[in-house]
Amino acid sequence: MNPVIEVTALHKTYGTGETEVHALRGVDLTVWSGEYLAIMGASGSGKSTLLNVLGCLDVPTRGTYKLDGIDVGDLNERQLSLVRNRKIGFVFQSYNLVPRTSALSNVELPLIYAGVGRRERRKRAVAALEMVGLADRSGHKPNQLSGGQQQRVALARALVTGPAMVLADEPTGNLDSESTDEVLAVFDRLNRIGRTIVMITHEDHVAGRAARTVRVSDGQIVEDTSRWHRTGALT
Amino acid sequence: MAQDGSPDVKTGEVLRFALRGLAANKLRSGLTTLGIMIGVAAVILLVAVGSGASASIEQSIAGLGTNVLTVSRAGGQGSTARPLTVEDAKALVDPLGAPDVKASSPVVSTPVTAVSGGTSYDVPQLIGTNPEYFSTSNSAVASGSLFTADDVSFGRKVLVLGPTTAQELFAGADPVGEQVLLDNIQFTVIGVLQSKGSSGLANADDTAIAPLTAVQNSLTGYGQVNQILVQSTSADSMSAAQAEITAILSARHRIAANQTPDFRVLSQEQLLATRTTATETFTVLLASVAAISLLVGGIGVTNIMLVTVTERIREIGIRKAIGATRGVILGQFLTEATLLSLFGGALGVAAGVVGSQFTIAGITPVVVPGSIFLAFGVSALIGLFFGSYPAGRAASLRPIEALRHD
Numbered sequence: 001m002n003p004v005i006e007v008t009a010l011h012k013t014y015g016t017g018e019t020e021v022h023a024l025r026g027v028d029l030t031v032w033s034g035e036y037l038a039i040m041g042a043s044g045s046g047k048s049t050l051l052n053v054l055g056c057l058d059v060p061t062r063g064t065y066k067l068d069g070i071d072v073g074d075l076n077e078r079q080l081s082l083v084r085n086r087k088i089g090f091v092f093q094s095y096n097l098v099p100r101t102s103a104l105s106n107v108e109l110p111l112i113y114a115g116v117g118r119r120e121r122r123k124r125a126v127a128a129l130e131m132v133g134l135a136d137r138s139g140h141k142p143n144q145l146s147g148g149q150q151q152r153v154a155l156a157r158a159l160v161t162g163p164a165m166v167l168a169d170e171p172t173g174n175l176d177s178e179s180t181d182e183v184l185a186v187f188d189r190l191n192r193i194g195r196t197i198v199m200i201t202h203e204d205h206v207a208g209r210a211a212r213t214v215r216v217s218d219g220q221i222v223e224d225t226s227r228w229h230r231t232g233a234l235t
Numbered sequence: 236m237a238q239d240g241s242p243d244v245k246t247g248e249v250l251r252f253a254l255r256g257l258a259a260n261k262l263r264s265g266l267t268t269l270g271i272m273i274g275v276a277a278v279i280l281l282v283a284v285g286s287g288a289s290a291s292i293e294q295s296i297a298g299l300g301t302n303v304l305t306v307s308r309a310g311g312q313g314s315t316a317r318p319l320t321v322e323d324a325k326a327l328v329d330p331l332g333a334p335d336v337k338a339s340s341p342v343v344s345t346p347v348t349a350v351s352g353g354t355s356y357d358v359p360q361l362i363g364t365n366p367e368y369f370s371t372s373n374s375a376v377a378s379g380s381l382f383t384a385d386d387v388s389f390g391r392k393v394l395v396l397g398p399t400t401a402q403e404l405f406a407g408a409d410p411v412g413e414q415v416l417l418d419n420i421q422f423t424v425i426g427v428l429q430s431k432g433s434s435g436l437a438n439a440d441d442t443a444i445a446p447l448t449a450v451q452n453s454l455t456g457y458g459q460v461n462q463i464l465v466q467s468t469s470a471d472s473m474s475a476a477q478a479e480i481t482a483i484l485s486a487r488h489r490i491a492a493n494q495t496p497d498f499r500v501l502s503q504e505q506l507l508a509t510r511t512t513a514t515e516t517f518t519v520l521l522a523s524v525a526a527i528s529l530l531v532g533g534i535g536v537t538n539i540m541l542v543t544v545t546e547r548i549r550e551i552g553i554r555k556a557i558g559a560t561r562g563v564i565l566g567q568f569l570t571e572a573t574l575l576s577l578f579g580g581a582l583g584v585a586a587g588v589v590g591s592q593f594t595i596a597g598i599t600p601v602v603v604p605g606s607i608f609l610a611f612g613v614s615a616l617i618g619l620f621f622g623s624y625p626a627g628r629a630a631s632l633r634p635i636e637a638l639r640h641d
Contacts, residue, residue, distance in 0.1 A: 040352065057635045057638075081555065084557065096553045101548065113554075113558040
């Protein structure tokens with residue numbers, strides 16, 4: 001089995017001289033296909049920077065990142081766009097649906113950018129909305145949906161392209177407990193059918209759903225625990 | 236590998252994105268469109284006014300009469316050129332020396348103040364001439380009669396009025412037989428001319444014509460004449476007549492063969508050419524004013540697209556995160572800008588063409604088809620040109636920063 005994520009000695013530095021900030025100081029991480037991983041850490045620990053790099057939204061200062069076997073460091077901006085489109089499904093804390101656009105159109109959006117034809121697009125978007133249990137809301141605009149529903153639409157949009165992994169940044173951060181359970185149930189279902197999920201959270205009960213938990217502190221991974229076998233702290 | 240595949244986002248999809256973006260803020264899109272519309276309409280309308288002005292000049296010169304040559308003095312006042320005289324005009328009627336000349340009329344003209352009863356009116360030109368002038372200049376009588384060679388010989392103070400002058404002085408009453416004071420000299424109205432139509436810039440109907448001798452005797456003095464109007468025997472003999480006139484006057488004014496004559500003989504076409512140059516300048520002036528308003532409209536497009544991009548930074552971030560390439564984002568915003576200016580251009584063409592149906596400042600505009608295509612094409616280019624900066628800004632946004640934007 002191939003690793004989906006293979007990160008070696010990853011460094012990320014912002015600014016120069018006096019104001020230099022080391023957000024990541026040598027991160028090594030391997031995530032295998034089908035894993036459900038939670039990344040935890042206090043704010044300022046570097047977990048968001050790690051997520052941005054893993055999501056190909058930001059490039060590391062040093063170190064290598066292989067996503068699904070592709071060395072991302074070699075790619076230009078256009079190729080990075082394509083990698084984001086084909087390999088990664090994003091779920092954000094604030095849903096980030098395109099406003100004034102129906103749920104179905106939002107889910108179709110990544111397929112439009114992938115150049116998928118209209119009929120095929122419609123079919124796949126409807127299937128993705130069915131998977132998150134919102135097939136009956138496909139015509140609703142984001143402002144006509146509850147927070148939990150919006151997040152599930154965002155999830156449908158994330159998985160509609162069949163990405164190598166779903167990358168979620170505090171996906172339940174803005175939700176009440178009932179909506180949180182709905183959304184996490186969808187993540188569970190996705191993982192059961194073999195989807196790789198990487199999720200940032202600071203809530204223990206959310207992280208508890210994941211099979212593996214990684215703790216980040218001061219730009220380094222300080223703990224990597226698996227529910228089935230503890231590997232102990234890594235430095 | 237997947238990233239090597241070229242995603243081919245359908246043009247139709249980009250168009251839909253753009254239309255949805257414009258529909259999101261209809262008032263703003265409408266106002267921006269208005270800016271372009273005014274610019275395009277101004278170009279079409281003002282060029283139409285300019286060409287309408289030259290068309291009316293053409294018409295007024297054609298109204299001078301057929302086969303007419305105009306002899307005038309060359310050089311400005313104070314030049315050494317010999318003035319044209321009544322004798323010059325008489326010399327041109329010469330069956331031997333000038334077989335192609337049919338008639339020759341000396342013309343003196345001067346502005347006068349006409350008073351009749353309690354009404355005073357400034358006549359822009361009182362013309363003193365002989366009876367041949369009427370047939371040469373295509374002037375026909377509407378009521379009363381024209382003056383005769385006898386009237387000229389005896390210097391009778393009789394007057395033929397243009398229809399506009401007659402209307403101004405007598406307000407619809409029949410002026411024939413009435414007395415008119417021209418600069419305090421009493422004249423008797425004997426006829427009114429038919430209308431030749433207003434030409435916008437110079438009104439051929441706003442005139443008064445009296446016998447040459449009467450005008451010289453009482454108003455201008457027996458000096459030079461302003462011009463000599465010559466009619467050739469036919470359209471084909473125009474250039475022959477022109478050569479004969481030049482020969483006769485050169486001899487009379489003692490101009491050697493290698494000297495520049497002190498007079499000019501111009502046909503209608505030549506007269507037209509000199510006047511056309513003047514109206515072309517006028518048209519260019521109008522068109523540049525219109526072009527400036529189109530430019531202002533274009534800056535409006537840039538302005539509003541910059542606002543739109545700033546407002547939608549987050550949306551741009553989302554689109555980039557889920558895989559929109561730079562090119563697609565650029566295409567979306569360029570399309571929005573181009574649609575704005577194309578809508579504006581189309582409305583502007585409609586407004587310009589409708590506006591050209593009305594008479595503006597006495598000029599009937601003549602729509603130039605070329606100006607429609609030009610204005611419409613330029614408005615499309617304006618969208619591309621003035622939209623490229625905001626669209627480039629949108630396309631080069633970094634997704635993480637865009638997503639972090641509130």
